[in-house]
Amino acid sequence: MKVAITRFCRITRATGLALACAAALAMPGAPALAAGLPSTQVAWMPAAADADIDRAFAQAREGRKPVLLYWGATWCPPCNQLKATLFNRQDFAALSRSFVAVHVDGDRPGAQKLGAAFQVRGYPTMILLQPDRTEITRLPGEVDAPQVMAMLQAGLAGGRPAAQVLAEARAGRPLSAGEWRLLAFYGWEIDESRLVPAAERPAVLAALATAAARAPNAEDDARTRLLLKALAAAADGKNGLKPDDTMRGRVQRLLADPAAARSQMDVLVNAAPALVKALTPADGPARAELTVAFDAALLRLQNDATLSRSDRMTALDARVSLARSGQPDDALSPRLPEPLVKDVRELATRLDRETLDPFERQAVIPTVAYVQSRAGLWADSDALLKANLQRSPAPYYLMSQLGGNARKQGRSDEALRWYAQAFERSEGPATRLQWGAGYLSALVDLAPADAARIEQVAGQLFTEAARDSAAFHERSGRSLQRLGQKLAAWAADRPAAEPAVQRLQAQLSGLCASREAADGQRATCEGIARQLAGRGNARG
Known part of the structure; x- marks a missing residue:
């Protein structure tokens, strides 16, 4: 389980990157940040074009330093979590003198093209690269700050890149303790098939976990993490590790050990339901026993003051998800133990009161509201x-989020009002395309007869895409592809939409002709146009 709104901002949500630094500066108590930069204590180099990246790597070669590339978003909760817990640390600022820090803001002109070049999709992504642009590793963004610092220090120590280490491991060659740790803490969730195709990842993680268990110099926390990652990846039962009593016992002992569970906090929190399912495929006493053990460990993490507020709320969310197991995923009023509901109310009130830093608040408040909705506390979440x-x-x-809450509760008109406001208030080209595509999708689902409004929103998005030089790259391109798919399905199901879709297709065709063919944007655009032209095949 990955918390949908706080751990990792992918394009599957109606999200985007806003030019909101000015708004943050205006907030009471907000840190004074240089425009658009993640922190004041680090000499971030903003990058949005090839020339910016070339300058950064030239500086890296001159200084014989690696490059740390941070791909983030102003609106994105986990990005704000990094600002509040990692980028503001004095030891991170001191360590930053050992690398060239590059910040890619996805709403700057050309930034989405850079995203495609570095194969980054989800916000946040942190990549450590050698001066010759060889990728050393992708740092996990979901672990807490001290662990990120440890992995960054290990990457700076001059070891082999993750791709080479993985190749050695798959060939059965011995690895050092540090290399096993590099693989264990690699950002597999943001790999984007750089090291391993997504379909092959469960089997690869299973093989690594098995090899690490036999490697005499692999540290126990690296072995454990690889085991947990492999089990979570194999929760569908089709690939990867096949659980046995030994594995179940090992995880049970981990859950009972506060220090060991704390060191694996991010995996236990993010993958609790998947791990329970993988270790106990069938419902019954074994699954119930394991669920109780998980809940106890998650409760300790929920109450652990050494964790960030967002991480503590995420631990509580994992408890809610476990308690909802076996109930319909769309249940509005799930059956939960009353003490658990009480914990949601109390921790939500406490974190709302205590979280004052604006960056941390942007991470915490969406998480709290999401957990409230998952617990059936809809009025609390809305308020x-x-x-x-x-x-x-x-x-x-x-x-x-308010639109999503209203939609789930069947208040379609209210949901559309919130989605419309969200689109109107969104800022930045990539953000507006992403939020606009989300609004159009909701319109097609909730008001399919409103052809005039659907055409107006789609036409506005195509007009804005025409002004964006990178509109068909990376996240923006995927927003437009989803828009095209939705329009094609709408027209296939509703013949009265045909005139509107014909006009939109003509508008898009003109836009495609204006794009250069060399960078792939024209091909992406033409693919969307073909979706609209072949809309009769989109039914079903």
């Missing part, structure tokens, strides 16, 4: 989001 609209540097993010 919290509405109360924070004026405090958020990216209120459109909270508006999208």
Whole structure:
């Protein structure tokens, strides 16, 4: 299980990167940041074009330093978590003198093209690269700051790149303790098939976990992490590790050990339901026993003051997800133990009161509201989001959550009002395309007869795409592809939409002709145009 809104901002949500730094500067108590940069204590180099990247690597070669590339988003909760817990640390600032820090803001002109070049999709992504642009490793963004620091220090120590280490491991050659740790803590969730195709990852992680268990110099936390990652990846039962009593016993002992569970916090929290399912495929006493053990470990993490507030709330969310197991995923009023519901209410109130840093608040408040909704506390979730609209540097993010809450509860008109406001308030070209595609998708689902509004929103998005030089790259391109798929399905199911889709197709064709063919944008655009032209095949 990955918390949908806080751990990793992929394009599957109606999200985007806003030019919200100015709003953050205007907030009471907000840190004074240089425009658009993640922190003040680090000499970040903003990059949005090939020339910016060339300058960064030239500086790296001159200084014989690696490059740390951070791909982030102002609105994105886990990005704000990094700002509040990692980028503001004095030891991170000191360590930053050992590398060239590059920040790619996805809403700057050309930034989405850079995203495609470095194969980054989800916000946040941190990549450590050698001066010759060889990728050393992708740092995990979901672990807590001290562990990120440890992995960054290991990457700076001059070891082999992750791709080479993985090749050695798959060939059965011995690895050092540090190399096993590099693989264990690699950012597999943001690999984007750089090392291993996604379909092959469960089997590869299973092989690594098996090899690490036999390697005499692999440290126990690296062995454990690879085991947990492999089990979580194999939760569908089709690939990867096949659990046995030994594995179940090992995980049970881990859950009972506070220090060991704390060291694997991110995997246990993010993958709790998947791990329970993988270790106990069939419902019954064994699964119930394991669920109780998980809940106890997660409760300790929920109450662990050494963890960030966001991580503590995410641990509580994992408890809610486990308690919802076996119930319909769309249940509005799930059956939960009353003490668990009480914990949600109490921790939500406490974190709302205690979280004052604006970056941390942008990470915590969406998480709290999400957990409240998962616990069936819809009124609490709505009230919290509405109360924070004026405090958020990216209120459109909270508006999208309000739209989602209303939609799940069957209040379609209210949901569309919130989605419309979120789109209207969104800022930045990539953000507007992403939020606009989300709004159009909701329109097609909830108001398919409103052809005029659907055509107006789609036409506006194509007009904005025409002004964006990187509109068909990376996240923006995927937003437009989803838009095309939705329009094609809409027209296939509703013949009355045909005139509107014909006009939109003509508008898009003109846009495609204006794109250069060399960088792939024209091909992406023409693919969307073909979707609209072949809309009769989109039914079903």
